[in-house]
Every structure is written in structure tokens, then in C-alpha cells.
Amino acid sequence: MNKPFPPPRMARKQTLRPEFLDAPTEARLARCWRDKGDIAARNRLVAAHQALAMAAASRAGGKGRKLDNDILQHANIGLLKAADRFDPDKGFRFSTYAAWWIRAEIQDYKIQGWSLVRLPNSAPSRKLFHNLKRVETRLVAAGEVPPEHLVDRIATELAVTPEQVVLMQQRLAAPDGSLNRPVGDDGGTTQLQDLIEDPDADVEKEVSACLGSRAFWIKMSTYLDRLSKREQEIIIQIYVSDTPKTLDALGQRFGVSRERIRQIREAALIRLRASFANSAVSIQHVRAGD
Known part of the structure; x- marks a missing residue:
């Protein structure tokens, strides 16, 4: 049986190992870059520690995940920043100093890349x-x-x-999402942007003017029934009750935080506004038919 012919040794892919720098050589290269602006010395110092940036990028990407090129690029940026700021006269090795700058650069990238809304960077x-x-x-x-x-x-x-x-x-x-994302799993055409409140429109007043006061509150009662018992009580206690309750008081009543009450209130208001908006559209269709 014929065996496959192995490729020549010279044709096999060779991977260059990073240069190992001892402490005196490392300090000499750092001084040449700091004092003389020797770019070749800076590049040699950075290239010798490229594996440090790659290892930090791999850890930041998560175990078992493919190496993220964007994270790797920011790790290299941190390595370059370390080379610009390293003082060899302090007595410690460049790898110790560079590890901090690489980690800081990766962390800043992850914070700023998390959301379109800029997060505090203190x-x-x-x-x-x-x-x-x-x-x-x-x-x-x-x-x-x-x-x-x-x-x-x-x-x-x-x-x-x-x-x-x-x-x-x-x-x-709640990471960033598209405003064109469909709402619900029923295959409807309603999108998230359809539920965003228009600051220039007062849907409640529009529906109230079309239906009259009594009919408006009948509609309101119907839409409130679509909410959960807790959502109903929160909306009624804040907006309908003769003595409106504060978020703190409702939080103590339901055994949750003030912020959680605010979240429930906002979600309930979005659903109510969507119901009123549908009523306004229906009324407009009826008038158009008349």
C-alpha cells in the first residue's frame, strides 16, 4: 500500500517565536524610545510582548470563544500606550506595567461598546x-x-x-434593540416604535373629546382590566385616587423597591397608551367612512 508523500520541511508553515528580552535589554530599548524617539526600539519592545496582549484579549473574550479581533486591537493599543509611558528607572519589568494598560484599554472598549448611550467612564x-x-x-x-x-x-x-x-x-x-422590532409573538405588524409616546400628541384628550367623558372612562375601565392586578392598583393609586400615593409608599405596600414600582408604572402606561392609540385610529376610520 502506498503511503502519502510528506511535504518538505521547508514548505511547512513556520511560526516565529517572540523574542525574549532580559531586563538590561528591555531597559535599554525603553530608554532609547523615551530619550531618543527610536521607533525601532519601541517596536522591538512591543513585538516581544505581543503574546501578553493576545492572552489578555483571549481571556476578555470568554472561555471557548473565538478570539475577537476588535478586542485584540484594543489590547495592542494598550500595549503601545504602556510603551509610551514606561519608565525603566522605576526598577520593575515592562510586562508588569503593560498588563495594567492592556486590561484598562480592553475594559474601556467593552464599556463604550456595550450601548449606543455613553456609559459613565469614571x-x-x-x-x-x-x-x-x-x-x-x-x-x-x-x-x-x-x-x-x-x-x-x-x-x-x-x-x-x-x-x-x-x-x-x-x-x-436591556441592551440596545431595533425600533422596528415586532412586539408580541402573534405575528402582528405592531413594532416597538409604534408604542413610543409622541411628546406633541395627547392621545387621552383626543379620545376623550371624541367619546365624551362618560364613554372615555368606560374605555379606561376596559383597558385597565387588561392589566395585571398590581399594575391596575399602581395606576389607580398614582393617577386616579383622590390622595395619590408616592412611589416609596407603593414600594412598601408591595414589598419592592421604589425603582421597581416606577418600572411597573411605565410598562402599564405604555400598554394603556397603545390601547388609546388603537381607539383613536378606529374612531378616525369610522369618521372617514361617514
Whole structure:
């Protein structure tokens, strides 16, 4: 049986190993770049530590994932920044200094790339962004913190305010989405942009003027019935009751945070406005038919 002919050794793909720099050589290259602007010395210093940037990019991309070229590029940017700022006279190695700059550059890229809305880039905000999920998961798994005190405990551990924790939770839980995304799973044509409130339109007044006061409240009662019991009570207590309740008071009543009451209120209002908008469209169609 014939065996396949192996390719010549010289034809096989060869991978160049990065140069190993000892401490004196590393310090000499750094001084040449700092004092003389020797680009060749800077490039040699950076190329010798290219594996450091690649390893950091691989860890940042997640275990088992393909290496992200964008993260790798930012890791290289961090490596170049480290070369520009490294002081060999401090007595420590370049790899120790560069690792911090590479990690910082990757973290900044991940924060700014998370959302179209620019996130705060202060040191506490970066710490909150990168550690929120880990701390929250650990506290929930331990079961030592009641749910209503979880936000306060996270804020204490990460040295931020509870409001900052809630805001970051909202941003991490709701990434950017298209306004053309269909709403519901029933195959309808309603899109998310159709439910966004028009600041120049007052749908409630328009429907009330068309139906009359009594008919308007009949419609309102019908649309409220489509909400959950908790949503109904929150809307009624805030907007209909003779003595409106505050978000804090309703939070204590339902055993949740003030921010959670606000979220429930906003979701209920979106559904009510969508119902009123459909009524306005129906009325316009009837008038057009007349």
C-alpha cells in the first residue's frame, strides 16, 4: 500500500517565536524610545510582548470563544500606550506595567461598546460595570441578603450609591434593540416604535373629546382590566385616587423597591397608551367612512 508523500520541511508553515528580552535589554530599548524617539526600539519592545496582549484579549473574550479581533486591537493599543509611558528607572519589568494598560484599554472598549448611550467612564463606574454580575450572583447564591436589601448590599461592597447600582442593572438587562422590532409573538405588524409616546400628541384628550367623558372612562375601565392586578392598583393609586400615593409608599405596600414600582408604572402606561392609540385610529376610520 502506498503511503502519502510528506511535504518538505521547508514548505511547512513556520511560526516565529517572540523574542525574549532580559531586563538590561528591555531597559535599554525603553530608554532609547523615551530619550531618543527610536521607533525601532519601541517596536522591538512591543513585538516581544505581543503574546501578553493576545492572552489578555483571549481571556476578555470568554472561555471557548473565538478570539475577537476588535478586542485584540484594543489590547495592542494598550500595549503601545504602556510603551509610551514606561519608565525603566522605576526598577520593575515592562510586562508588569503593560498588563495594567492592556486590561484598562480592553475594559474601556467593552464599556463604550456595550450601548449606543455613553456609559459613565469614571473609576467607580468601571468597577461597577465589570463586577456587578459577579457580586450579585455571589450574594444571591449565599442567600444571606433579603431581596429588598440586595441593591444596598451591592452598593456597599462596590462603594457606589444604590441609584448607580439600579441604573447599571437596567442598562445591562436591556441592551440596545431595533425600533422596528415586532412586539408580541402573534405575528402582528405592531413594532416597538409604534408604542413610543409622541411628546406633541395627547392621545387621552383626543379620545376623550371624541367619546365624551362618560364613554372615555368606560374605555379606561376596559383597558385597565387588561392589566395585571398590581399594575391596575399602581395606576389607580398614582393617577386616579383622590390622595395619590408616592412611589416609596407603593414600594412598601408591595414589598419592592421604589425603582421597581416606577418600572411597573411605565410598562402599564405604555400598554394603556397603545390601547388609546388603537381607539383613536378606529374612531378616525369610522369618521372617514361617514
